[in-house]
Amino acid sequence: MTSKIKMDEFISFANILADESSKVVMKYFRQNIKIENKVDDTPVTIADKKSELKIRELINNAYPSHGILAEEFDNTKLKSEYIWVVDPIDGTRSFIAGHKDFGTLIALLYKRKPILGIINCPAHDERWVGVENRITTLNGKDTKTSSKKTIKDCYTITTGLYFENEKFRNGFNNIIKKSKYYILGGDCYMYGMLSSGLVDIVVEDTLKAYDYMALIPVIQGAGGIITDKYNNSITLDSDGSVVATANLLIHKQAINMINL
Amino acid sequence: MTSKIKMDEFISFANILADESSKVVMKYFRQNIKIENKVDDTPVTIADKKSELKIRELINNAYPSHGILAEEFDNTKLKSEYIWVVDPIDGTRSFIAGHKDFGTLIALLYKRKPILGIINCPAHDERWVGVENRITTLNGKDTKTSSKKTIKDCYTITTGLYFENEKFRNGFNNIIKKSKYYILGGDCYMYGMLSSGLVDIVVEDTLKAYDYMALIPVIQGAGGIITDKYNNSITLDSDGSVVATANLLIHKQAINMINL
Numbered sequence: 047m048t049s050k051i052k053m054d055e056f057i058s059f060a061n062i063l064a065d066e067s068s069k070v071v072m073k074y075f076r077q078n079i080k081i082e083n084k085v086d087d088t089p090v091t092i093a094d095k096k097s098e099l100k101i102r103e104l105i106n107n108a109y110p111s112h113g114i115l116a117e118e119f120d121n122t123k124l125k126s127e128y129i130w131v132v133d134p135i136d137g138t139r140s141f142i143a144g145h146k147d148f149g150t151l152i153a154l155l156y157k158r159k160p161i162l163g164i165i166n167c168p169a170h171d172e173r174w175v176g177v178e179n180r181i182t183t184l185n186g187k188d189t190k191t192s193s194k195k196t197i198k199d200c201y202t203i204t205t206g207l208y209f210e211n212e213k214f215r216n217g218f219n220n221i222i223k224k225s226k227y228y229i230l231g232g233d234c235y236m237y238g239m240l241s242s243g244l245v246d247i248v249v250e251d252t253l254k255a256y257d258y259m260a261l262i263p264v265i266q267g268a269g270g271i272i273t274d275k276y277n278n279s280i281t282l283d284s285d286g287s288v289v290a291t292a293n294l295l296i297h298k299q300a301i302n303m304i305n306l
Numbered sequence: 307m308t309s310k311i312k313m314d315e316f317i318s319f320a321n322i323l324a325d326e327s328s329k330v331v332m333k334y335f336r337q338n339i340k341i342e343n344k345v346d347d348t349p350v351t352i353a354d355k356k357s358e359l360k361i362r363e364l365i366n367n368a369y370p371s372h373g374i375l376a377e378e379f380d381n382t383k384l385k386s387e388y389i390w391v392v393d394p395i396d397g398t399r400s401f402i403a404g405h406k407d408f409g410t411l412i413a414l415l416y417k418r419k420p421i422l423g424i425i426n427c428p429a430h431d432e433r434w435v436g437v438e439n440r441i442t443t444l445n446g447k448d449t450k451t452s453s454k455k456t457i458k459d460c461y462t463i464t465t466g467l468y469f470e471n472e473k474f475r476n477g478f479n480n481i482i483k484k485s486k487y488y489i490l491g492g493d494c495y496m497y498g499m500l501s502s503g504l505v506d507i508v509v510e511d512t513l514k515a516y517d518y519m520a521l522i523p524v525i526q527g528a529g530g531i532i533t534d535k536y537n538n539s540i541t542l543d544s545d546g547s548v549v550a551t552a553n554l555l556i557h558k559q560a561i562n563m564i565n566l
Contacts, residue, residue, distance in 0.1 A: 139487050139489050143487070144505075145489065145504070147491075170406070201402070206490050207467075229399050229405065229491060230467075232491060235405075239403060244405070
């Protein structure tokens with residue numbers, strides 16, 4: 047277990063990681079920068095790379111025994127008790143367009159379970175910090191998910207219609223048909239919005255560990271629920287589907303609609 | 307014709323309308339407000355209504371002979387030489403979710419043609435002002451569309467997949483397949499992004515006059531092109547389809563892909 051003193055130290059340190067990556071990323075925001083395409087045909091920029099390198103450097107200096115799993119460079123020491131899971135820019139497509147919904151995702155795992163997560167959206171100047179057994183904060187203030195009771199009253203959001211599995215896609219379509227409102231677009235900012243009670247259901251697919259690990263403590267600490275599409279807890283080895291909702295009542299309804 | 311002195315007066319006044327509507331709208335942003343559904347099943351809030359009433363009051367006081375066409379209340383004096391076309395909150399769904407991409411759209415028409423347009427996004431603190439025969443500004447600074455030459459290099463964006471016409475929907479799908487990147491979501495903020503060269507192609511359907519009139523001077527003054535899906539100029543009586551692009555080269559390619 048991680049003591050309270052140690053945990054407070056990790057929280058301060060994770061905030062420093064977010065501060066420092068913000069500086070790097072915002073230096074390149076809305077500038078004319080080179081964009082490369084990776085082997086999986088997703089884009090990457092110098093801002094992604096430099097942000098990740100800065101975070102890696104800080105972690106390696108402060109906690110040389112900790113592991114690092116991040117999007118742009120090789121994983122290191124994944125057998126460590128503590129592993130940092132980092133997406134230097136989640137929503138690179140938004141970042142490239144100069145749209146503000148991208149963010150940096152930072153998670154700390156202890157024995158493979160996330161105990162700390164940060165969703166840092168520097169262009170919005172909004173940062174959600176989630177810690178195991180504590181209340182999630184937005185810019186330092188406690189924040190919580192909504193208390194909606196039925197999908198009919200819910201606001202649903204997803205980044206795009208990237209559903210690989212037909213049943214999952216149909217389930218999502220059923221949810222948006224039943225929801226009061228839905229919008230598209232949002233990247234990691236959607237999960238911040240969920241954690242602050244602004245929207246109630248977020249559904250996504252084809253995510254990677256660095257896309258979702260930081261979300262878990264943020265959403266759970268705000269009172270929300272996050273699982274895969276089968277209602278399983280999300281782990282490093284999950285299938286990439288994410289169903290995140292404001293509370294257990296809504297979660298059960300959403301999972302049922304997906305697994306009809 | 308509108309003299310330069312008169313035009314400068316209108317620009318100052320339109321900025322006051324934007325300032326005052328910002329105050330009203332931001333007072334309700336991310337607050338727990340009541341949402342009603344209109345007869346067309348679209349949502350409306352007290353922020354939409356109060357913002358529009360404030361704008362109407364200011365126009366009626368300053369220019370009692372001018373007409374007003376706006377989303378929430380009855381049109382007045384549409385036979386006037388000058389007509390103000392206003393959407394107090396474009397992107398009400400985003401506004402309701404506490405997402406920042408909504409905005410207030412203000413256009414001034416002279417003999418039914420837009421001579422002045424404002425896209426005001428108060429949650430982003432960004433305002434685009436377009437005036438006939440002048441360069442568009444973003445927060446007071448000149449701004450322009452991109453100089454991309456082929457769709458293959460373009461960034462395409464649309465709010466959602468609200469295409470009524472199948473041919474148009476297929477054309478849009480062809481454009482996003484050929485584009486370098488695309489994202490969903492954005493409301494009127496997309497047209498500001500286009501006018502500042504951040505994205506290159508915006509395609510939408512089912513818009514109303516108050517959704518598109520303000521866009522025209524902004525996009526044209528930034529060097530961009532905006533037409534309906536058949537490449538016709540957009541007027542008060544257009545069909546609601548909008549194809550807005552960075553320049554003539556891109557526009558021709560986009561229109562061709564839609565009308566194959």
